[in-house]
Amino acid sequence: MNSTITRTVCNISSLIRSLLVVLAAVIAQPATSEVLPLDGPEKLIDQFHATLLTLMKSPQENNTRRRYNTLEPELMGKFDLNLMTAIATGNYWYAAQEGERSRLTEAFRKFSTATYASRFSSYSGQSFKTLKVQAGPRNTQLVRTELQRPNASPIALTYVTRFVHSSWRIVDVLVNDGISELAVRRSEFQRVLKTDGIKGLIQLLEEKTKKLLER
Numbered sequence: 001m002n003s004t005i006t007r008t009v010c011n012i013s014s015l016i017r018s019l020l021v022v023l024a025a026v027i028a029q030p031a032t033s034e035v036l037p038l039d040g041p042e043k044l045i046d047q048f049h050a051t052l053l054t055l056m057k058s059p060q061e062n063n064t065r066r067r068y069n070t071l072e073p074e075l076m077g078k079f080d081l082n083l084m085t086a087i088a089t090g091n092y093w094y095a096a097q098e099g100e101r102s103r104l105t106e107a108f109r110k111f112s113t114a115t116y117a118s119r120f121s122s123y124s125g126q127s128f129k130t131l132k133v134q135a136g137p138r139n140t141q142l143v144r145t146e147l148q149r150p151n152a153s154p155i156a157l158t159y160v161t162r163f164v165h166s167s168w169r170i171v172d173v174l175v176n177d178g179i180s181e182l183a184v185r186r187s188e189f190q191r192v193l194k195t196d197g198i199k200g201l202i203q204l205l206e207e208k209t210k211k212l213l214e215r
Contacts, residue, residue, distance in 0.1 A: 041161040041168040042133050045143045048078050048170075049128035052116070056123035064215050067117035072109075075116070080162065080169035081109050087171075088185045089201070092193045100198050107205040114212035125150040128157075136160060140171070 051074050055067050075081065085101075085108045086093040093101065129146045136142040141161045146154040160172040172182040192201045 040133055041141045041143050041159070042130050044078055044161065044168045044170070045145060045159050046128075046130060048074060049130075049145070052120045053123070053126070053128065055117075056120050056126065064114070064117045064121070064213050067121070068113055068213060071116050072113045075109060075113050078170055079112070080164055080171050081105055081112070083162075083164075083169075083171055084108070084112075084182060087182055088189050089193060089198070090186065090190065092198055096198050100202075103202055104198055107202045107209070111205040111209045111212075114209045118212045118215055129154075139163070141168070 051071070055070060082105055085105045088108070089096075089104065093104075096104065127148045129148055131144045131146060134142050134144070139162060141163075143159040143161060145157045145159065147157055148154045156174075156176045158174040158177060159170050160174065161168050161170055163169075172180055174180050189201055192204055196204075
């Protein structure tokens, strides 16, 4: 392993540790006693990428709302949205009532789905390539992939996955080996939570989702 790859792995590990520490009581539990499936997390990512490419190529899916309707069950089945919402909101999650947590997770799910539906909206020869799978911190597996683009540099996408309730789930996506999407959300959400609380964040996510779906 050369020095560049070593630094990248260390940076990714540091990002994941800083995010998961807010749920240390959950993450630090002993490794699951469940039998891991023969198919590793790379199959989960390959399936997700296949869905994205199908949507991008399909003329029938030429508006954000239609892509949203297809992607919503994909995110529900492939992302650990409860954990992601908890990490993104930190201590506010612990202080929230059960009903607030439910509404917040729903708002986060809809916003995340609308973001993907808006982001992957057209096809111009792109393809996904899975490069490798490697162990990450705190029982995670890192699936390193690339979004390859004609006449442009590839975009590195590293999926942070965990084995939860008998299946692999995505808990974060790192872009170009340095930008954690969950860390970005956490930074954005904390500013809103400090001034407007959970109700304010839910309202903001609903407003952002509506704007994305109107495109």
